[in-house]
Amino acid sequence: MSMIHGVTITPFDAAAILIVLAAVLGFINNLFLHLPQSIGLTVMGAVASLLVVGLDRLIPGGNLGHGVTRFLDGIDFHKTLMDGMLSFLLFAGALHVDWREMHRGRAAVIVLSTVGVLVSTVLIGTGFHLLTGAIGYPVPWLWAFTFGALISPTDPVAVLDILKRTDVTPTLEATVAGESLFNDGVGVVIFTILFAAAMGTDPLSAGHASVLFVQEAGGGAVLGLLIGWIAMRGMCRIDDYKVEVMISLAVVMGGYAVASRIGVSGPVAMAVAGLLIGNHGVAHAMSENTRDYLLKFWSVIDDLLNAVLFLLIGLEVVTIPSEMPLLIAGVAAIPLVLLARTLSVFGPLIVVRPFLSLGPLAPVTLIWGGMRGGISVALALSLPHSGARDLALTATYIIVLFSVIVQGGSIERVLGWCSRRVAGNAGSGNAGAGEPR
Structure with missing residues (x-):
């Protein structure tokens, strides 16, 4: 109040x-x-x-x-998103992801959402430390890496909204959606570990960080599977769309509350539960009538909360510190983040190439379509008040606005241009192959 x-x-x-x-x-x-x-x-x-x-x-x-x-x-953007809206948004987004297509791209999803986030965190943290030092406002190493962790994950809300308007293969779409659903949970876990180390409350060591990571991310996945399975078993026993919609709400609200109490990742739990119910549950545990009501209900929830979230992101501009050095650092961080995203995408794609080819549009879709959104803003707002917070918050807002407006506004045209180039090159190759020598 x-x-x-x-x-x-x-x-x-x-x-x-x-x-x-x-x-x-x-x-x-x-x-x-x-x-x-x-x-x-x-x-x-x-x-x-x-x-x-x-x-x-x-x-x-x-x-x-x-x-x-x-x-x-008074709204408290961090608390509103991380402890309220995020559970609904992740579940609703995962509900509509095709598991079969995502399973084909599982190697890319796993590597991009784990190794990719770690690589991006290190690259951005290093670059941000050097960048802020160059303008005379050096951010300590641990806080720079904390900024790298909060800005590295692509926001599933932003990415899934954009993917609805693009024309990419189902496997690539499901891979991009799967990565964005899971890399934010991984990013939040890495952010939590680095934030505790920067505050001096927990030591930073590879062993300690690994245990926390497995506990939060792995525990979140197990919890998501458990509550999703329990919900599906209940839905199999009845045929009443009102009760089954209430069960899905119980999964989201109750599951997220349990995750926060037992110290596991709520975002990962919601992504897993949404995938399970949206695929196996929709196919085997619901009548046609219930399926129609449940999917439409969550579609409305998704659209409504999306609208409020992006409106809040825009309105929060009024809270950005307006000192010129901070604004310069924020603008300069845009190419840094894009470069880190490029390197953290190309590396994993090379690793998974022997097992899976996502097509020639995969790199540009993952790089230019890898937008930042409300999760990064919420994490930046959770930082303690200091000069490092002002720098990180300003840079985060500027990067998110660039991401949503510029990248989101141009992704269709960029992919269209790339598709024409690929088709033109393929046509030229075929024509050349048919010419006499």
Whole structure:
């Protein structure tokens, strides 16, 4: 509960304001702008935040920006996403991923979501330490690697929303979706380990980190399988869509709460449970009527929370520190993150090439389609107040805005251009092969 200009804002008021804003801005976007919803709401939220900042500077004594900041602080983006929305978003996203196609790309999913995240964390952490030192605001090594961990995972919410509008093979789509679902859970685990080491609460050693990683990620996968299996067994015994939808809600809310209590990864648990129910459960544990209701229910939940999340990302721009060195560091971090993503994708793809070929569009889809989103912002907001936090938070916001608006807005055109190039090269090769020598 927060107070703005003497008016108490309850959690229900905050939720109502966000839903109304998302609905109004979504209507404007659909009617006039015709942008993909995630991009449109992020852009309009960011523009609204910048207008608030501009009005405050034009009108002496204006407190509009302070009021918006107080409102956003009252929502607590980190707690709202990590302890609330994320469980629903991951489950809803995993529910629609084709397990058979993802299983074909399992080697790439496993390597990209583990080794890829570790490589990216090291590359970004090293580069960020050197970059901030060059501008006169050096971030200590451990905090730089912590930033690398929070910005390395691709956001499944952003990636899955973009994949709906692209024309890639089912196996590549399922591989990209699977990687984004699992690498955020892995990224959160790595972030937690590095954050504890940076704060001095836990020692950083390979053995200790490995145990924590297996406990959180492996334990999350086991929990997801367990609660998903229990839910499916219950659904097999009845045929009532209302009760079965309630069971799916119990999996998400109860499962995520249990994960946080026993110290395992809730995001990994939700991804596994969603995959299990969305594939085996939908095929064998539900009638056609229940299947239709359940998938439509979770589709609405997914779209609604997506709208609120991307609107919040845009609105949070008003809280970014505006000092010029911080902004320079944030802009300079964009090519650093893209380079790290490129290297962390090409390496794993070379490793899995003997077992799986994802096609010529795989590298560009994984690199340019590897967008950052709300999870990175939420983790950055959880950092303790310090100069390192200001640098990491500013860089995170700038990278996320670039990712959602520029990468998300151009991925269809980039993939279309690459497809034409591949087709042209194939045609030239075939023509050349038929010419007499």
